[in-house]
Amino acid sequence: MDPAFFFIQFLSGLASASNLFLIACGLTIIFGVTRIVNFAHGSFYMLGAYFAYTLTQQMMALLGDALGFWLALPIAAVAVGLCAVVMELILLRRIYRSHELFQLLATFGVVLIVQDLVQEVWGPEELFGPRAPGFTSFVVIFGFRFPEYQLVLIAAGPLVLGALWLLFNRTRWGTLVRAATQDREMVGALGVNQARLFTGVLFLGGFLAGLAGALQLPVEPANPFMDVNIIAEAFVVTVIGGMGNVLGAFLAALIIAQLQAFGILVFPEITLVLPFLVMALVLVVRPWGLLGKPETSTSHGFAGDRPLRPLSRTQQALVAALIAVLLLLPLVVGEYSQKLALEVFIYALFAFSLNFIMGAGGMVSFGHAAYFGLGGYGAALLVHHLGLNMELAILAAPIAAGLGALLFGWFVVRLSGVYLAMLTLAFAQIVWSTAFQWVELTGGDNGLIGIWPSQWASDRTVYYYLTLLVCGAAIAFLWRASHAPFGYTLRAGRDSTVRADAIGIDLKRHQWLAFALAGTCAGIAGGMFVFSKGNIDPGSLAIPTSVDALVMVLLGGIQTLTGPLVGGAVFHLLEAYILPLTDYWRAFLGAVILVLVIAFPMGLAGFLRDRLTREESAS
Amino acid sequence: MTAVLEVDDLRKAFGGVVAVDRVSFTVEAGKLFAIIGPNGAGKSTCFNMVGGQLPPDAGRVRLGGEDITGLPPRRIWRLGVGRTFQVAATFTAMTVVENVQMAFISHRRRLRALIPAARRLYRDEAMAVLERVGVADQAERQCGLLAYGDIKRVELAIALAHEPRLLLMDEPTAGMAARERIDLMALTAEIVRERGISVLFTEHDMDVVFAHADTLLVLDRGRTVATGTPQEVRENPEVQRIYLGGAGVAAAQRAMEARA
Numbered sequence: 001m002d003p004a005f006f007f008i009q010f011l012s013g014l015a016s017a018s019n020l021f022l023i024a025c026g027l028t029i030i031f032g033v034t035r036i037v038n039f040a041h042g043s044f045y046m047l048g049a050y051f052a053y054t055l056t057q058q059m060m061a062l063l064g065d066a067l068g069f070w071l072a073l074p075i076a077a078v079a080v081g082l083c084a085v086v087m088e089l090i091l092l093r094r095i096y097r098s099h100e101l102f103q104l105l106a107t108f109g110v111v112l113i114v115q116d117l118v119q120e121v122w123g124p125e126e127l128f129g130p131r132a133p134g135f136t137s138f139v140v141i142f143g144f145r146f147p148e149y150q151l152v153l154i155a156a157g158p159l160v161l162g163a164l165w166l167l168f169n170r171t172r173w174g175t176l177v178r179a180a181t182q183d184r185e186m187v188g189a190l191g192v193n194q195a196r197l198f199t200g201v202l203f204l205g206g207f208l209a210g211l212a213g214a215l216q217l218p219v220e221p222a223n224p225f226m227d228v229n230i231i232a233e234a235f236v237v238t239v240i241g242g243m244g245n246v247l248g249a250f251l252a253a254l255i256i257a258q259l260q261a262f263g264i265l266v267f268p269e270i271t272l273v274l275p276f277l278v279m280a281l282v283l284v285v286r287p288w289g290l291l292g293k294p295e296t297s298t299s300h301g302f303a304g305d306r307p308l309r310p311l312s313r314t315q316q317a318l319v320a321a322l323i324a325v326l327l328l329l330p331l332v333v334g335e336y337s338q339k340l341a342l343e344v345f346i347y348a349l350f351a352f353s354l355n356f357i358m359g360a361g362g363m364v365s366f367g368h369a370a371y372f373g374l375g376g377y378g379a380a381l382l383v384h385h386l387g388l389n390m391e392l393a394i395l396a397a398p399i400a401a402g403l404g405a406l407l408f409g410w411f412v413v414r415l416s417g418v419y420l421a422m423l424t425l426a427f428a429q430i431v432w433s434t435a436f437q438w439v440e441l442t443g444g445d446n447g448l449i450g451i452w453p454s455q456w457a458s459d460r461t462v463y464y465y466l467t468l469l470v471c472g473a474a475i476a477f478l479w480r481a482s483h484a485p486f487g488y489t490l491r492a493g494r495d496s497t498v499r500a501d502a503i504g505i506d507l508k509r510h511q512w513l514a515f516a517l518a519g520t521c522a523g524i525a526g527g528m529f530v531f532s533k534g535n536i537d538p539g540s541l542a543i544p545t546s547v548d549a550l551v552m553v554l555l556g557g558i559q560t561l562t563g564p565l566v567g568g569a570v571f572h573l574l575e576a577y578i579l580p581l582t583d584y585w586r587a588f589l590g591a592v593i594l595v596l597v598i599a600f601p602m603g604l605a606g607f608l609r610d611r612l613t614r615e616e617s618a619s
Numbered sequence: 620m621t622a623v624l625e626v627d628d629l630r631k632a633f634g635g636v637v638a639v640d641r642v643s644f645t646v647e648a649g650k651l652f653a654i655i656g657p658n659g660a661g662k663s664t665c666f667n668m669v670g671g672q673l674p675p676d677a678g679r680v681r682l683g684g685e686d687i688t689g690l691p692p693r694r695i696w697r698l699g700v701g702r703t704f705q706v707a708a709t710f711t712a713m714t715v716v717e718n719v720q721m722a723f724i725s726h727r728r729r730l731r732a733l734i735p736a737a738r739r740l741y742r743d744e745a746m747a748v749l750e751r752v753g754v755a756d757q758a759e760r761q762c763g764l765l766a767y768g769d770i771k772r773v774e775l776a777i778a779l780a781h782e783p784r785l786l787l788m789d790e791p792t793a794g795m796a797a798r799e800r801i802d803l804m805a806l807t808a809e810i811v812r813e814r815g816i817s818v819l820f821t822e823h824d825m826d827v828v829f830a831h832a833d834t835l836l837v838l839d840r841g842r843t844v845a846t847g848t849p850q851e852v853r854e855n856p857e858v859q860r861i862y863l864g865g866a867g868v869a870a871a872q873r874a875m876e877a878r879a
Contacts, residue, residue: 305712307761310736481733488737489730492710492721499708502670503777504696504725513731 004142013261018157022212026205032181032244042231048213051076084206112590129217242292272433300362348568353521362494367428371519373541375526401523409515447537557603629678656838701778711763722780829874
């Protein structure tokens, strides 16, 4: 092929590297100082584009094309920076000391709220921005036409890197940021006003993300999917570079963008998967990224963790009563309620399996949907392509999910904390991209339809009992395992890796097995789900589904075994009754997350437990 | 006398700093062996190389004649080495007795059992160990809620559970009140002597060291300054100069007299 063509491809790679770096550097700076992985960073980026859209329209009319346009971009970025400041003041301040799970979820709550806000203000359509005055034409490089504006983008990355270097090495504030990245307690102890420093850092991060979004407007229309599309890649770049390291983010952005620029020539189907594959590989070789430093936390327990207790007599009677009610339910309620109830069983199992690795194992998974979806797809593919019946397909679901979890888990358990969460997210994105892009096999975006139960189980009530039996048995098994030595071993590793190691526990191996077991059970839930709906699409293994599972666990309370079950039920019923009533389901869900994280970190079951035990000790 | 632990020419450098420089010593069966030295002498580094937390750059560690150099802590534990930490490491969200039960479950290799209730396994054995270290009355409390002195005792109970031949105790009394320190060390000495367990420990408190150690190793900046009985070390002029100082000598004297 023509070497000139490769050079043009290389230049395109540089332009998208700049864009990636602008987003990722803010993310990594915020993480370095506050230790919060900011999901809302994608929202900042999207807001940057929308603000720029509105501002360029107004200001180009007012001040003329050139001045109006080039003033509008920095103003948009400043406006986004101010939004980030508001988020810091209202939300982040309250959760700096919380568990990383709560921090991740809280910023995801902001993502959901911003999505609905943006749709409300700007509508769901793509909004095309103006072309950049002064850079509207092409330059000819080796006989190829290359857009001038791309050259502006190529320059933006190194310019921002240079500006950040000056800021961090030549100003007092920048020195404080670097110091806080290394040891924020120490910076606090030296009398630095931490609150103001953190607010400033959020402004800087928001500003950079907003700038990236604004600069992108002439190239890509503002649209309401920008946030989620970019955030996963931005995570990948920060993680590969080493979280908290700006130069690392720059290198990683270069690597990822160039791999994509050239990968698309060789193997176009792989573009969505590629960044996540690279990230998984880098983390295996360098668990803390290219230029990152190891985190030194040895405990991953949650505030409010208590010893496990066996069910009391009263509780056993309650469980028996609940089972009786569930068995009798189809006699009193109609088809719709039965369908709702059996979905509750499925989600309860999904949430319970997540909590097995998260609550007991201390491993925060942001990609548990992968195993739910693998189960679902595993079953659906066998029915669709091989014409297998339901019985065999449902057996295949946990096997598919279990094998996936066994493979991914091997990598995942090598990490801990935020890095572990990011890797689970990456693997889930790999599975999602595959389902989305491999159209011949999976039906792509439309998914697979017509996956119905066998004749004998096609009656709603029969399928209700089948789901109750299968999910109930799986939950009972995991419950048992939680109280058994295996569950205790996980809890031991969560409380103290050092102590676990010093009593002969091979923690990684047990975490790996637990990850596979939890994935297998999520696969059972996924298998039952497919046959209850009759279809499956990539949404079942996308990030929002993983977050749904996390919200269920959080809603019920991560510190108790009953929590995820309660949470799964409450969440699904809320979804069923509130979703049809409102256009703002996402904002509602986001608000629920924020309230839970800030006001009820113990969840419903934990809240009740604490109320009850307080009454016991008071009496 | 048989050697339980033999350390030969152990060395570890962090960047340009040589934290432990060719240190050798031998812990005899049933004896208490103390490593002392000022801050930064390399005590904890030495310790972590014996316990498997740090791989040495050079040198050998042998347990009962078997080479254990560079093995991970969990393997070393399986060979009969119990361990306590400078900052007590326990399972904070379990009850006290469950902490000790975990050690038994691991020792009997039942960590992967999925069906039996863990809280019913080896409970009597665990209670017996708690009884011995004097915290049986706290057995059902959540470990993380105990007073620090009691947590240290729980840690000792965990370390004793699999009847080790060697105990590694990194500053066993750090962070405790004076009275508690003396009691805990006296208890430890009593238990290990009745069971014939060897102990390797580091300690800052000279009263504790000179009251219980059979042999001392003095380190300074990673190098061996002296080895010998408490008497020999106390009289070594080099040790007096670099480490004990006036007050230290007096404390050593006091402790020796109290012991006699």
